[in-house]
Amino acid sequence: MKRVFFNPLEKGYFAHQEEMEKKILEVLRSGWYILGREVSAFEKNFANYMGSQYAVGCDNGLNAIVLALRTLNIGPGDEVLIQSNAYIACVLAITMVGATPVFVDVELDYRITSDALKVKITPMTKAIIVVHLYGHANDMSSIMDFAKQNNLYVVEDCAQSHGAEWDYKKTGTFGDIGCFSFYPSKNLGGYGDGGMIITNNMEYERKLKILRNYGSEKRYENITTGYNSRLDEIQAALLNIKLNYLDSMNDSRIRIANRYSTEISNRKITNKNKVLSGYESVYHIYPIEVEDRDALIKYLDSKGIQTIIHYPIPPHLSQAYAYLELKKGSFPICELISKHIVSIPIYSEMDDSEVSYVIQALNQYS
Ligand SMILES: *Cc1c(COP(=O)(O)O)cnc(C)c1O
Numbered sequence: 001m002k003r004v005f006f007n008p009l010e011k012g013y014f015a016h017q018e019e020m021e022k023k024i025l026e027v028l029r030s031g032w033y034i035l036g037r038e039v040s041a042f043e044k045n046f047a048n049y050m051g052s053q054y055a056v057g058c059d060n061g062l063n064a065i066v067l068a069l070r071t072l073n074i075g076p077g078d079e080v081l082i083q084s085n086a087y088i089a090c091v092l093a094i095t096m097v098g099a100t101p102v103f104v105d106v107e108l109d110y111r112i113t114s115d116a117l118k119v120k121i122t123p124m125t126k127a128i129i130v131v132h133l134y135g136h137a138n139d140m141s142s143i144m145d146f147a148k149q150n151n152l153y154v155v156e157d158c159a160q161s162h163g164a165e166w167d168y169k170k171t172g173t174f175g176d177i178g179c180f181s182f183y184p185s186k187n188l189g190g191y192g193d194g195g196m197i198i199t200n201n202m203e204y205e206r207k208l209k210i211l212r213n214y215g216s217e218k219r220y221e222n223i224t225t226g227y228n229s230r231l232d233e234i235q236a237a238l239l240n241i242k243l244n245y246l247d248s249m250n251d252s253r254i255r256i257a258n259r260y261s262t263e264i265s266n267r268k269i270t271n272k273n274k275v276l277s278g279y280e281s282v283y284h285i286y287p288i289e290v291e292d293r294d295a296l297i298k299y300l301d302s303k304g305i306q307t308i309i310h311y312p313i314p315p316h317l318s319q320a321y322a323y324l325e326l327k328k329g330s331f332p333i334c335e336l337i338s339k340h341i342v343s344i345p346i347y348s349e350m351d352d353s354e355v356s357y358v359i360q361a362l363n364q365y366s
Contacts, residue, residue, distance in 0.1 A: 004345050004354045006306040009184050011349040012249075013191070016241060023237045033233050035213070042236040043196070045243055049163075050170045052178070052198040054205035057231030058212050061159040061181020064195035065093035065129065067229060068177040071207045072153045074099050078126040081152075083112040084314055084331035085338070086131045089181075090157055091315040094129070101324075103316050105331040109272050110287075111138050114146035127153035132161035132171045134310070135187065135253075135284035140166045140174040147175075155179060160284035162188040163250045172198050177208075182239055187253070187284055188246050194235040249348035250282040256346050256355050257283040263359045264288070268366075269296075285310055285343040288362075293342050296365065300344075303361045307342050314338050 013020065027038060039057045047055035058064050074080060076098040082090050084103040094101040102125070104116050110133055117128060128147060130138050140156075147154045154175030158164075161171045162180060172178025180186075182194035197208050210217050215226025242249075264271060270289045287310060290296045297307050314334050316326040328335065344358055 001304045002354075002357055003304040004306065004350075004358055006308050006343070006345050007185050007347040008349075009189065011347070012189065012242075015349060016245065019241055020238050023241060024234060027234050027237050030233070035230050036233050038233040038237040038240065039231050042231075042240040042243070045240055046196055047198060049243060049246070050172055050178070050198050052170075052173050053200040054198065054202070056197045056199075056205060056208040056212065057236055058195040058197060058208075058229040059231060060193040060195045060229075061157075061179060061183060061186075062089040062093055062195075063212075063227065063229040064159075064179035064181065064197045065090060065155065065157060066096050067208050067211045067227070068155045068179050068197055069093060069097045069099065069127070070211055071204050072127060072155070072176065074126050074153070077124065079122060079124040081117055081120055081125060081128040083129075083131055083133075084316060084334040085110060085133065085311075086129070086157070086315060087133075087159070087311065088315050088318065088320070089159070090129050090131060091321065099126070100124075101315075101321075103326065103331060105333050106337075108333060108337070110134065110136065110337065112143070113139070114142045117143075117146060121150055121152075125150070125152060127155060129155045129157055130175065131157040131159075132164055134287055135161050135164055135282040137161060137164045137166040137171050137281065140169075140171070144174050153177075159183070159186060161282060162186065163246050164282040173200070176201065177204060182235065187250060187282055188239065188242060190235045190239050190242075192232070192235055194231055194239060195229075196231075252348035252350070253283040253346055254281070256350055257281070257286050259355050260286055260344070260346075260359065264362050266363050266365055269362060283346055286346040287341050287343045289337070289340040290342065291340065293340055297342060299365055300361060303357075305345065305358055305361055307344060309341065310343050312338055 043055040078099040156175040156178040158172040159181035178198040180196040182190040211226045212229040215222045215224040
């Protein structure tokens with residue numbers, strides 16, 4: 001039986017094996033392993049690529065958001081607006097700094113709108129976290145207008161949208177701070193954990209660098225309660241190599257997604273990605289929706305095709321946030337999506353025959 005894996009990570013490694021193995025040995029032999037010249041070089045290139053003034057490497061995507069919120073002085077007593085279909089990390093970051101998450105329901109195309117944000121504003125609202133989920137950029141023109149009118153900070157969660165653009169500008173460069181994850185399966189994935197924070201504000205850059213390193217700028221002088229959120233040299237060096245291929249890796253994802261969007265014709269399968277035309281996406285994942293999801297997953301599994309659900313339980317219904325007492329039905333659209341959505345394989349090294357096989361299997365599903 002043919003097998004199509006969801007995202008076999010080793011393929012991205014073998015595509016650049018020689019270059020990366022040579023670099024690993026170079027770093028190992030250098031005698032310097034955390035926050036050194038590889039991290040600095042990667043930060044510089046990443047900022048350049050994104051079109052931002054500054055980039056600050058850190059240990060993962062969750063802590064990138066924590067550092068961003070701390071930099072903006074968000075903490076106890078503050079409310080942060082967050083879309084209800086967000087990945088749990090966004091909500092964890094808000095509660096880790098002691099602030100209160102205020103959920104906002106999304107549209108059927110997974111986006112957040114300023115109309116929905118508006119009704120959730122209170123005098124305690126300090127910031128919005130905008131998640132460019134699945135690699136689809138949000139409408140940053142209207143969100144930024146809304147934020148300015150209401151004097152709110154904007155933190156962009158770009159953990160799924162490396163390289164995605166809204167109106168010819170990269171996601172992460174609209175808000176006050178943009179946060180990235182280099183978890184291995186992301187569009188720009190490392191070989192372990194890693195993260196990055198971008199900003200155009202020099203004061204924020206300084207604070208981010210202090211916070212990621214124990215709250216200290218000068219060794220053993222701690223000016224704030226910081227974290228150990230540093231980036232490793234090996235990760236930075238490997239990510240710096242892969243950054244050179246990010247556009248071509250994204251192009252492959254977009255090519256595959258366009259085939260899915262035009263060639264999947266089964267009427268049982270709704271494909272909300274089509275609705276997003278006009279929105280740039282780098283297709284971190286390719287979600288489809290179907291009435292009887294369990295049956296489709298079982299069918300695809302019998303054809304050797306792996307699927308993953310992003311995400312089956314919205315954060316407000318997770319056990320971790322039961323204390324917020326947000327009952328089922330609080331965010332109907334997001335809850336509906338979570339019951340029917342399922343992601344099909346997409347990764348930059350996926351070949352045409354695999355894409356054809358997935359399309360054929362979906363079109364033959366009855
Ligand atoms: C992966 C991800 C994160 C968290 O990144 P980690 O590096 O795993 O901590 C945050 N937000 C979104 C939307 C993600 O997909």
